Amino acid sequence: MQLKLVPGNSAGTVTTFYLSSQGVGHDEIDFEFLGNTTGSPYTIHTNVYSQGKGDKEQQFHLWFNPTAAFHTYTIVWNAQRIIFLIDNIPVRVFNNHEAAGVPFPKSQPMRVYASLWNADDWATQGGRVKTDWKNAPFTAYYRKFNANADKVGPNSRSTSSVNDNQAWRTQGVDAAGRNRIRWVQNKHMIYNYCNDRTRFTNGLPAECKRSRFL
Numbered sequence: 001m002q003l004k005l006v007p008g009n010s011a012g013t014v015t016t017f018y019l020s021s022q023g024v025g026h027d028e029i030d031f032e033f034l035g036n037t038t039g040s041p042y043t044i045h046t047n048v049y050s051q052g053k054g055d056k057e058q059q060f061h062l063w064f065n066p067t068a069a070f071h072t073y074t075i076v077w078n079a080q081r082i083i084f085l086i087d088n089i090p091v092r093v094f095n096n097h098e099a100a101g102v103p104f105p106k107s108q109p110m111r112v113y114a115s116l117w118n119a120d121d122w123a124t125q126g127g128r129v130k131t132d133w134k135n136a137p138f139t140a141y142y143r144k145f146n147a148n149a150d151k152v153g154p155n156s157r158s159t160s161s162v163n164d165n166q167a168w169r170t171q172g173v174d175a176a177g178r179n180r181i182r183w184v185q186n187k188h189m190i191y192n193y194c195n196d197r198t199r200f201t202n203g204l205p206a207e208c209k210r211s212r213f214l
Contacts, residue, residue: 001074001114003033004141005042007067010035012120012131015140017073019110025052027105029082031073033066034123035138042066043190046084048094050103056205058092059191060184070143076171079106083173090177091184097207109152116140 001017013035020028028049033042041061048056064071076083082105084092096104116138120131148165173181185192193199194208 001142001146002070002072002144003066004068004070005033005066006035006116006138006140009038009132009135010042010067010138011037011124011129012118013138014115014117014119014123016113016115016117017075017142018113019075019077020049020113021105021108021110027051027108027110028054029075029077029105029110031075031084033140034119036124037129044086044091046092048082048105050105053103055193056094057191057193058189060091060188061190062086063188070141072144076168077105077110078169078171080170081172083171089180089184090173091181091188093173093181095207095210097210100206100210102205102207112145112147114142 003015003017005015006013015033015035016031018028018030018032020026026049028047030045030047030049032045032047034045036042044060044062046058046060047054072085072087074083074085074088076085080096082094083090096102096106098104118131120129121127124130148168194204197204
């Protein structure tokens, strides 16, 4: 999906592009864009839910102005891993560690969602900065959505591919991609749940010990 985010004072707003299943114990893969006051950077919020449980947040500041032009945001989801990419640069990988007892979203079909909503109770600087409704309406722009995916019928079984590109099924991150992730995470990451020992007082989640590129 290509997005151009809310310009100016976007504090309190959240623009989203995400995948989600439905019902109790849902799976979800999130790109959320948390607005800020004019001149302050957007926060890119990523999260992965499996069987209704998330708490796997990583957040970044961007290396460009996401309100000035369209940029491409990609979610790759296959049986081995989930990859978040911005302009084809991988910023995060969440690997499948089911063998270590870590739930991974793979059994529930998901739909694509996009939204723009008010979340000024938490979105901007922890809720300290509220939405200034004098700036309304707030507008984000979406274009050029493209899906390479299995289409799921009423019986929840895969019926066909949306198009012919099947590379996503085994897509990983090569050496160049790993270098780009290192750059993004060293220079632009502002929060990583795998470093939050205050939050996880009983020990970090199991996957945090198994892969650098979570």
